[in-house]
Amino acid sequence: MASVNLLIGVSLTYVTFLFAIAFFAERATARGQVTWLRSPLVYTLSLSIYCTAWTFYGAVGYAARSGMEFVTIYLGPSLVMIGWWWALRKLVRVGRAQRATSVADLISSRFGKSNLLAIVVTIMAVIGVTPYIALQLQSVTLSLAIFAEPEAGALNQTGAAFWVAFGLALFTVLFGTRNLNVNERHNGVVIAIAVEAVVKLIALLAVGVFVVWGVAGGVAPMMERIDASPIGTWEMDRSRWLALTALSAAAFLALPRMFQVMVVENEDERHLQIASWAFPLYLMLMSLFVVPIAVIGLDLMPAGSNPDLFVLTIPLAQGQVGLATLSFLGGFSSATSMVIVATLALSTMVSNHIVMPVWLSSRVEGAQVSGDVRNVVILSRRASILLIIGLGYVYYRFSGGGAALAAIGLISFVGVAQFLPAMLGGIIWRGATRWGALAGLLMGFTIWVFCSLLPSFGPGVVLSSSVFEQGLFGLGWVRPHALFGIEGIDPTVHAVAWSITLNIAAFIIVSLVTFPSPLERLQGAQFVNVFDHSGRAQGWDAARATSEDLMVMTQRILGAEEAQTLFRLEASRQGLDGGLPEPTQGFVQHLERELAASVGAATAHAMISQLVGGASVSVQDLMAVADESAQILEYSNQLEAKSHELSRTAHQLREANQKLTALSVQKDAFLSQISHELRTPMTSIRSFSEILRDTEGMGQVEKTRYASIIHGEAMRLTRLLDDLLDLSVLENGQVSLRHETGGLGDLLEKSIRTAQAGSTEPLTxxxxxxxxxxxxxxxxxxxxxVFINLITNARKYCDAETPELVISVSRDGPNLSVSFADNGTPIPDDDRRVIFEKFARVGNQDGSGAGLGLAICREIMTRLGGDVTHVREAHGNTFVVHLPSQSALAAQ
Amino acid sequence: MSTQGATPVFLERRSYRRRRMMDALRLLPILGVFLWMLPLFWPTPADGPTAPEAVPLSTAATYVFVVWLALIASAFSLWSLLRARPEMDEDASQELR
Structure with missing residues (x-):
């Protein structure tokens, strides 16, 4: 019999060996020799942390209790690996593209870098995995106790558990937090667990070979013994066979430690393709001898011995101490590798999503504080590791190490499987939202706690037996093993079916009714279409950050050397010699991703947004979502339109200025004109009245002639003054209009008569x-x-040999216009612009008009709600009177 | 990124073969699910006295492990065949259209 002390010595030697391997692997990494450390073989072997002490010891116990059912736990992962193309390929690509550091990081990153979500996932993971860690501690101490049995009292089990926990914590702290790696990869740890994977496989195979060929005497006798054993027939709860296969597949994808080795530690995506057949092979070899060992154990070992430990007790009972020691080392390896990676994964989550955000927000200075944040991150990692292993130890102490190993493992599996809907949903469905993910996670978690975790302590411990029988608060439909009153389902199947179904339902329904934030939509597109574009288009308003701030922050997280290399490369990429690079949008995104690899996406996002200002994100992102090029195009269109408008306005201003200048000239001309106009009649009135007064003996005929001249001149003055007054009244808006109804023809007739009256050579x-x-x-x-004015103008100014005026009425829908077209010389362009202005007179015409006629016409038409315009013809001028549409009544 | 517009209707024999192998790889887990869920139809003692005789455990275990081995062998051979015939366009092999 091996003494406990010998066993402890072997264990210590083995652990020292592992430390040495991890140490040399880290050394080799530092020297840049990483190729052999990162081979597909190492990747595949590192995946074997799926096989924990639960596999090593528990699978045999499971088989001894339930026959072939144990194998479902390995069928699920085998199917996932063989079907890598469906889910794993995308998961690994997304995880690498987004630099995800953990399951929580991936989920939070997908749903808009929500730290709330990350915290929820982290807490769920800690609650779900802690019992599993306790299980590993329990298996190590149980196996030690087996060796110690003959010398009773030689082993203090809780003390042993404590020292195991302490050793594991030490290893994880040393190799898991040696440096804050840019890509969060731990070569030392990975190589150590790869070695452990080989040890546990060899140990289990050795025991199996011993049992089949050493004890049973070959394959054929072994088969006979299997069929003759108490578990010798196919007895299967069909729902469990199906549910456990699905559950193990789900847990394989969602377990934090599996994510760590499968995605975070993945060096090359092609390794996944090799692992797709190599890892199922590993799992098959691990399961191959489970049934024979269980059968032989049931056969040889005394009734009541713990089937979970047959792997150890059979060799011991057969006197094979060396084999038993190897088997112990295999179990020890299974337990330690699982605890190390699980703790590493959980501590990353706890540190990145709980400790760091709290620490950052507790500092008023925020991200710009000087000093090295790396120490804080590493410190918080280490504290998290101690905390998690401590929690495992506490759970072990309080659970008393009683329950069968398989039960704890399954409970843990159901717990972590709750991550799967949010994880897979997030990478295949763009419509998934943060609230949907949160609702699904909380729903699944609640049901898991109520139906799986709490009942596992047994009736009367946490949940009273009345809750089991009558339901929570006496509600019959909320019983832990019969939700909604459906009884008779196997408890594990019940928990899996309800928690996953309701989880997915809540996830989908809440996603459908909520609206994602711009960042979420952006990340969703990035995740779902990861194969189309691996670049990121998230908009930082980069101009608001200074390179110095970014440099200070990056140095504190990545370390001075790393940060300087990063900035130097970027500067040379931007074509700058020396100095700091410009904080372009692309650079800030790149930086965020580098930081995310160290402190997680949510924290990195928060830190960058402290420097850059988070407020800009939403608008910027919307622009990105709505296609940036379209935005630029629209912006340039706006600019173009504005510049057109400006030049149009400038043109109008220039025209107005020219008009004003012309008007001013005309006004001056008119003033001299008007004074001339007024003086001419006044002069003749004065002269002729003087003649009348001073001439003696004037004949009656003469007197009448002179008086007529005076009268005519006075009339002319009056007319001029009338016109001026009329215009003034119209312009001031003091005119009152008298609306009446009449025919257009009659009005024209009357106007023509008035205009032609007294004319010597009437117009045709x-x-x-x-x-x-x-x-x-x-x-x-x-x-x-207006009509009279226009006709009179035509009569007065038409210089054709036979003056002619064509008056035509045209109708365009409701609009009525009357045009007056003569055949005189067209008005020159220069004059056209001012003919409607006051005092405007065309060319050097005789002084009979004051230039007010057309101005009055326009004023009147404006008052009437219409307009009068001049159309230039090739021969002659056309004035068009546009009548207001409502003035024309239905045709007679 | 696929150049969908430029893709000819008929692929050359080599890439056609390659794509069908990718199809096989994708369908492999579905075959695995079917074969491993087949035991659900096996009779068990719990089905009552009229049920056919239960399958012996040795047969059941052999069946599960033979399926396992066959799946691993298929995955391995598909992987090595695909690796031996790299497509010209590396991206397309990732996309596996």
Whole structure:
């Protein structure tokens, strides 16, 4: 019999060997010799931390109790690995592209870098995995106790558990937190667990070979003994076979320690392809001898001995101390490698998602504080490791190490499987939202606690037996093993089915009804379409950060050397010689990802946003989501439109200025004109009145002639003054319009008569009377005044040999216009612009008009709600009077 | 990234073969699920006295392990065949259209 002391000596030697291997692996990494450390073989072997002490000891116990059912725990992962193309390929790619450090980091990163989500996942993971760690401690102490049995009292089990926990914590602290690696890979740890994987496989195979060929005497007799044993027939709870296969597949993907070795420690995606057949092979070899060992154990060992320890007790009973010691080392390896990686994974989560955010927010200075944050991160990692192993130890002490190993393992599996909907949903469905993920996780977690975790302590411990029988608060449909009153389901199947189903349902329903933030939508696109574009398009308003701030922060997390290399490379990429690179958007994103690899996505995001200002993210991201190029195009279109508008305004201003200048010239001209106009009649009035007064003996005929001249001149003055007054009244808006209804034809007739009256050489006027049959409701006197003015103008200024005026009425929908086209010389362009202005007179015409007629016309038309315009023809001028649409009534 | 517009209707024989092997690789886990869930149809003593005789454990274990081995062998041979025929476009082999 091996003494406990010998065994402890062997264990210590083995542990020293592991320390040495890990140490040399770290040394080799530091020297840059990483190729052999990162071979597909090492990757595959590191995956074997799936096989914990639960596999090593528990599988045989499981088989002894339930026959082939144990194998479901290995069928699920085998299917996942063989089907790597479906889920693992994307998971690994996403995890690497996003530099995810843990399951919590991946989920939080997918759902908008939400730290709340990361905290929830972390707490769930700690609660789910702690019993599993306790299980490992229990298996090591149990196996030690087996050796100690003959010398009773030689082993203090809790003391042994404490020292095992202490040793594991020491190893994890030493090799798990040696440096804050840029990519969070731990070569020392990985190589150590790869070695342990070989040890446990060899140990289990050795025991198996011994049992089949040494005890049973070959394969055929072994088969006979199997069929003759108490578990010799196929007895299977069908729902368990199905549910446990699915559960193990889910747990394989969602276990924090599996994520650590499968995604975080993955060096090359091609290793996954090799592991896709190599890891199922490993699992198959691990399971191959489980049934024979169980059968032989049931056969040879005394009734009541613990089937979980057959792997140890059979060789011991057969006097094979060396084999038993190897077997012990195998179990020890299984336990330690699991505890080390699980603790590493959990401590990363706890440190990144709970300790660091709390620490950062407790510092008023935020991310810009000087000093090395790396020490804080490493310290918080170490504290987390001690905390988690401590929790495992405490759980072990209080649970008393009683329950069958398999039960604890399964409970833990159901707990971590709750991550799967959020994880897989997040990478295949863009519509998944943060609230959906949170709802799903909490729903699944609650059901797991109520249906699986709490009942595992037995009735009357946490949940009273009345809760088991009558339900929570006496509600019959909330019984831990019969939710919704459906009884008779196996408790594990019950917990798996309800927790996963309701988890997925809550995840989907809440996702459907909530709306994701821009960052979430962006990350969703990045995750789901990871194979289309691995780049990130998340917008930091980079201009707000200074390179110095970023440098200070990066140094504190990555270390001075690492940070300087990073910045130097970026500077040379930007084409800058020496100095710091410009904080471009791309650079800040790159930096965030580098930081995320050390402190997790949410923390890195928070730190960068402290420097850059998080507020800009939403708008910027929306722009990115809505396609950046479209935005730029729109912006340049806006600019173009604005510049057009400006040049248009400038043109209008120039025109107005020219008009003003012209008007000013005309006004001056008019003033001299008006004084001339007024002086000419005044002069003749004065002269002729003097003649009348001073001439003696003037004949009656003469007197009448002179008086007529005086009267005519006075009339001319009056007319001029009337016009001026009229215009002034119109312009000031003091005119009152008298609306009446009448025919357009009659109005034109009257106007023509008035305009032609007293004329020596009347104008030829052509009209189309049919068109004029329109009833108008307007101020006919004023409109007539416009017509008279236009006709008079044509008569006065038309210089054709046979002056002619064509008056036509045209109708375009509700709009009515009357045009007056003469055949005189067209008005020059220069004058056209001002003909409607006051005092404007075209060319050097005789002084009979004051230049007010057209100005009055325009004023009147404006008052009537219409307009009068001048159209230039090749021969002649056309004035068009546009009548307001409502003034034209239905045609007669 | 696929150049969908430029993809010819018929692939050359080599890449056609390769793609069908990828299809096989993708379908392998489905075959695995089917074969491993087949034991659900086996009779068990719990089905009552009229049920056919239960399958002996040795047969059941052999069946499960033979399926396992066959799946591993298929995955291995597909992997090595695919590795021996690298497609010209590395990206396309990742995409496996």
């Amino acid at each position: 006027i052509r009209r189309r009377h049919v068109d004029e049959a329109v009833m108008l409701s307007t101020d006919h006197d004023r409109l007539g005044q």
